[in-house]
Amino acid sequence: MQERCAPDVLVAGGGVAALSAALAARRAGASVLLAEQAPEALRGGNVRHARNLRIMHEAPSRLFPDSYGEAEFLNDLRQAGGGFCDEALARLFVRRSADLPQWLEDHGVAFQLPAAGALPYSRKTAFLLGGGMAMLNALYRAARKMGVRIAYDCEVTTLHPDGSAEMTSAGRPVTVASRAAIACSGGYQANRAWLKQDFGDAAENFVIRGTSFADGGLLRSLLDGGAAPSGTPGACHLVAVDARSPPFDGGVVSRADGFRFGVVVDRNGDRFHEEDDWSGPNRYSAWGREVAARPGQIAFLVLDASGVERAPPSIFPAIVAESLAEMAGLLGVDPENFIRNVTGSGRVKNSPFHAFPIRPGVTFTCCGLKVDKAAHIVTKGGDPSPALFAAGLIMAPNLLGAGYLAGVALTIGAVFGVIAGEGAARHARA
Amino acid sequence: MPELESPQQTSEETRQEARRALVLCNVCDYCSGYCETFVAAGRRRAFTDNDLTYLANLCHNCRACFHACQYAPPHPFAINLPKVLAELRQQSYRELAWPRPLAGAGWAALPMAAAAPLLAALILPRDVLLAPHRGPGAFYEVTPLPLLVATAGVIGIWSAVSLTIALIRFWKKTGGGAPKAMLRAVPGALSDILSLRNLDGGGHGCNDVDDSFSRLRRWLHHALFYGFLCCLASTASADAYHHLLGRVAPYPLTSLPVLLGAIGGVGIVVGCVGLAFLKALADPRPNAATTQADGAALLASLFVVAASGLALLAFRETAAMGLLLTMHLGATFGFLASLPYGKFVHGPFRAAALLRAVMERQTPPVSPIR
Numbered sequence A: 001m002q003e004r005c006a007p008d009v010l011v012a013g014g015g016v017a018a019l020s021a022a023l024a025a026r027r028a029g030a031s032v033l034l035a036e037q038a039p040e041a042l043r044g045g046n047v048r049h050a051r052n053l054r055i056m057h058e059a060p061s062r063l064f065p066d067s068y069g070e071a072e073f074l075n076d077l078r079q080a081g082g083g084f085c086d087e088a089l090a091r092l093f094v095r096r097s098a099d100l101p102q103w104l105e106d107h108g109v110a111f112q113l114p115a116a117g118a119l120p121y122s123r124k125t126a127f128l129l130g131g132g133m134a135m136l137n138a139l140y141r142a143a144r145k146m147g148v149r150i151a152y153d154c155e156v157t158t159l160h161p162d163g164s165a166e167m168t169s170a171g172r173p174v175t176v177a178s179r180a181a182i183a184c185s186g187g188y189q190a191n192r193a194w195l196k197q198d199f200g201d202a203a204e205n206f207v208i209r210g211t212s213f214a215d216g217g218l219l220r221s222l223l224d225g226g227a228a229p230s231g232t233p234g235a236c237h238l239v240a241v242d243a244r245s246p247p248f249d250g251g252v253v254s255r256a257d258g259f260r261f262g263v264v265v266d267r268n269g270d271r272f273h274e275e276d277d278w279s280g281p282n283r284y285s286a287w288g289r290e291v292a293a294r295p296g297q298i299a300f301l302v303l304d305a306s307g308v309e310r311a312p313p314s315i316f317p318a319i320v321a322e323s324l325a326e327m328a329g330l331l332g333v334d335p336e337n338f339i340r341n342v343t344g345s346g347r348v349k350n351s352p353f354h355a356f357p358i359r360p361g362v363t364f365t366c367c368g369l370k371v372d373k374a375a376h377i378v379t380k381g382g383d384p385s386p387a388l389f390a391a392g393l394i395m396a397p398n399l400l401g402a403g404y405l406a407g408v409a410l411t412i413g414a415v416f417g418v419i420a421g422e423g424a425a426r427h428a429r430a
Numbered sequence B: 001m002p003e004l005e006s007p008q009q010t011s012e013e014t015r016q017e018a019r020r021a022l023v024l025c026n027v028c029d030y031c032s033g034y035c036e037t038f039v040a041a042g043r044r045r046a047f048t049d050n051d052l053t054y055l056a057n058l059c060h061n062c063r064a065c066f067h068a069c070q071y072a073p074p075h076p077f078a079i080n081l082p083k084v085l086a087e088l089r090q091q092s093y094r095e096l097a098w099p100r101p102l103a104g105a106g107w108a109a110l111p112m113a114a115a116a117p118l119l120a121a122l123i124l125p126r127d128v129l130l131a132p133h134r135g136p137g138a139f140y141e142v143t144p145l146p147l148l149v150a151t152a153g154v155i156g157i158w159s160a161v162s163l164t165i166a167l168i169r170f171w172k173k174t175g176g177g178a179p180k181a182m183l184r185a186v187p188g189a190l191s192d193i194l195s196l197r198n199l200d201g202g203g204h205g206c207n208d209v210d211d212s213f214s215r216l217r218r219w220l221h222h223a224l225f226y227g228f229l230c231c232l233a234s235t236a237s238a239d240a241y242h243h244l245l246g247r248v249a250p251y252p253l254t255s256l257p258v259l260l261g262a263i264g265g266v267g268i269v270v271g272c273v274g275l276a277f278l279k280a281l282a283d284p285r286p287n288a289a290t291t292q293a294d295g296a297a298l299l300a301s302l303f304v305v306a307a308s309g310l311a312l313l314a315f316r317e318t319a320a321m322g323l324l325l326t327m328h329l330g331a332t333f334g335f336l337a338s339l340p341y342g343k344f345v346h347g348p349f350r351a352a353a354l355l356r357a358v359m360e361r362q363t364p365p366v367s368p369i370r
Helices: A016-027 A045-049 A070-081 A087-097 A100-106 A132-146 A192-205 A217-224 A283-292 A305-310 A324-331 A335-345 A408-429 B011-028 B036-042 B049-058 B081-096 B109-123 B138-142 B145-173 B179-195 B216-243 B256-281 B289-314 B321-341 B343-362
Strands: A003-005 A009-012 A032-035 A052-054 A125-128 A149-151 A154-159 A165-169 A172-176 A180-183 A229-242 A263-266 A299-303 A319-321 A353-369 A376-378 A384-390
Touching (some): A009 A154, A009 A165, A009 A408, A016 A032, A016 A132, A045 A132, A045 A408, A070 A087, A125 A132, A154 A180, A180 A217, A263 A335, A305 A353, A324 A335, B011 B036, B036 B049, B049 B081, B049 B145, B049 B343, B081 B145, B081 B289, B109 B321, B289 B343
Parallel strands (some): A180 A384
Antiparallel strands (some): A165 A172, A229 A353
16 A cells, blocks of 8 residues: 655755755755655664864864865865865765754754863864764754654655655655755765675675665666766775674774784784884774775784784784694694794783774765755756755765865765755755 | 553663663664763763762653653663662662661651551640640740750661761772872862752753653752752751740741741742642653552652641641651651661762762763773
8 A cells, every 4th residue: 555745855864964954955945755664763874983083274263273274175075085176066965064063063962072071182073072963953954843753763765856756655656756866874884785785705704783774775776777977886884893892883893903913824823014114094994994805805904912002992802822833723823924923023921911803894885866056856868857866975986086174974964965955955946 | 551560570680681771772873962960971981880870860850851762662672771770779789888778768757657646646735735835945845845955856866877878988999099189189079969950951951751851850959959958957047046046946037047947938839739740740661660569658658747837837827836846857857867778869860970970070081992
């Protein structure tokens, strides 16, 4: 049996892009249905795990020290995007980011202020008080208060060029007679079959760091229906995570760290990269890529008694052994090669030895939809679809290519969410 | 609330669960803006039993960290920090009480409020208990002053000694401290205690009922706490009236003891009723089922003491005075007697934990983790 509903604007997704789009469209006078694929307890996509937003600011304020001007932000984007960054879109994005903190605060989102003293120094990003979950709670509350209809367990499967859509609500098919629609359903990182098309069987060994609902169903449907792609097909943002992380939603605490305090070997017992090379914030993704390229997509960080004291704490217990031979047995690596390489490194000396198994963890995928400056989805023919919009990680590759900058995903979601929401409301009510 | 029923955990299991949660919180660090508990936890890499006692008593149970937690159930990590810290807090009240066998007996005000009038009815002639008494000394015609002074003195001294021993045990267990460092931390700690800064959730209030931010619980606690202080001041001023000014109770409505007592009583009643309502409305998930009874006992006890006092004030010139007076005295003495054994202990322990937190803030870290 088919149900029908007819909001002015349909928003597909439940993260910061979807909420910003829904709020902006509702403020512009449209009736809005927000369809979130996850149940209420798991709403919000990868925003659940986010913490900060990258914001342009010309002067210090209560949110940031110093300044982070337009030119510097643009330059950071260009470097991260590695030639894939759409200049015009990037310029618009950076400028619009400046007003975003106020817009979010107007909708109940709270920031953690550097003056309170509990934050690491951050010139380029503003920190959410309580992290992404707290922001989601505030935005869902604001959306409900403003009259946005929120449907959980609701997967949008098809967007038609006239802005109407097909979805399944708790498994039942529903036709939505919307006049404009906004795709905010993220990447396809939770779709193992699609990852395997990109990475082969190696993808079997990838941990998914965020939501299990990012299956890319709507992205696939739009690409198959003639939408132009953006970004780098077959690329994804990888981070080194503990191999014992849950298959989904391990988030920030599953990240592996402390490489420079020990020695890293693969399952053959071979070292494959100089442990001291990376010490900045890029170390997580650098090691993620390296481990993805090793046999079996697994590696082991081995620390000695003093190394484990210096390494940052982990939520996972270390594998402990009194001798390297015993450790080789525990890790299942070739003892002779392992002992030779670990001892030869000169980095690990005193027992007891501690080890952490490492796998690559996927944060998001780097192929999405091409959009124009009004966040319209662009067809392969190069024409913007007047009734179809996209915001968030599903269109972030327009700016990022296969790269990433800390805090930029939330900003892209919110900035283009607002642009798309306003545009969709205008189109739907014209 | 069937989903709250979990198998009874041993103390060691509760401590292990708290360690697991706090290590994860330290790695995540998203909640560091909410309160001092996360800042203090962040100074530690591992958590001894004594650290856990300290951190559990530093937590004001504002619940913001539960609603902001991406690792709360249904996540497989199932982090619920407010719940496990509430369990540890209660265990610390039990473990550190003196004498220990009395721990947990926080209900005495309620039976005493009923027992005292009954006892009076058995002992006193009807024309004393149920007759109106007016003018100076009216109260003492029902309950002789020497009996009152002796009872209050014995119970008061006993409870003060008992509470002090528990507090000293708490302070030593959580690390002691040099007198100079303690003194230096007093102004900061007093400010945190009197303002309940840690119920401010980084500037937005706390999650009283659901994930929305509110300052209601903080204001209700202020009403209760400052009401309680007013009642203490009322008792002290009455003592001064009696011994220094030679004036004998009941005092006129515009006198200091009556004004302070009335304001304090209303504050306590408003605070107790409001906090009880908030507890009933609150999302049950971050609650520890095992601590609910102790909290209810404290609120009910304070309510009975304050409400019976206000009723006594309202009807002191009528024939009901004798029964109301004995009820108020019974409730008050019962409350006083059970102070060191129930949830009231959270006050001194929280104050001491806040003092320690300020001392830690004022001491540069030896080796920063981050």
